[in-house]
Amino acid sequence: QLSNSLMRMFQPILGEKAASLLSGAHTRSIQIATPTVGGLMKFTVKTVTCLGCKTTLRSNNNCAVCNNCRPKIEELYQKQIISASQPQVRFSRLWTQCQCFEGSLHQDVQCSSKDCPIFYMRKKAQRM
Numbered sequence: 001q002l003s004n005s006l007m008r009m010f011q012p013i014l015g016e017k018a019a020s021l022l023s024g025a026h027t028r029s030i031q032i033a034t035p036t037v038g039g040l041m042k043f044t045v046k047t048v049t050c051l052g053c054k055t056t057l058r059s060n061n062n063c064a065v066c067n068n069c070r071p072k073i074e075e076l077y078q079k080q081i082i083s084a085s086q087p088q089v090r091f092s093r094l095w096t097q098c099q100c101f102e103g104s105l106h107q108d109v110q111c112s113s114k115d116c117p118i119f120y121m122r123k124k125a126q127r128m
Contacts (some may be wrong), residue, residue: 003022006021007019007022008020021068026112033059047060049077050064050065050066050069051064051065051069051080052066052068052069052072052076053066053068053069055068059080071097087128089124090125091122091126094118094122094125095109095122097118098111098118098119098122101118
């Protein structure tokens with residue numbers, strides 16, 4: 001897509017050499033896989049951990065908790081539900097506040113104001 005536009009721009013300046021801008025050894029990129037966080041990352045292994053006590057679970061375990069935490073599974077489930085619902089409640093409250101500022105609680109918010117602090121809080125809560 002860009003090659004035709006670039007050729008039109010550089011043709012008057014470079015003449016015949018303009019075609020060499022888009023091909024050749026200088027356009028190749030060599031990518032070496034490196035760890036993202038320090039040199040020890042290539043030696044680490046991602047493992048599944050228990051939601052209650054954070055011990056590593058075996059690969060054949062289909063449950064999210066270990067055998068020791070199974071009696072507390074209802075409590076752990078409730079904790080996960082609460083932690084997931086808090087950002088949703090925050091977003092809903094900010095959304096309602098934006099609707100009140102617009103004057104209508106029955107329409108979508110069309111706000112894109114970069115000066116409004118509630119706009120940024122609402123966008124951050126929406127990502128969570």
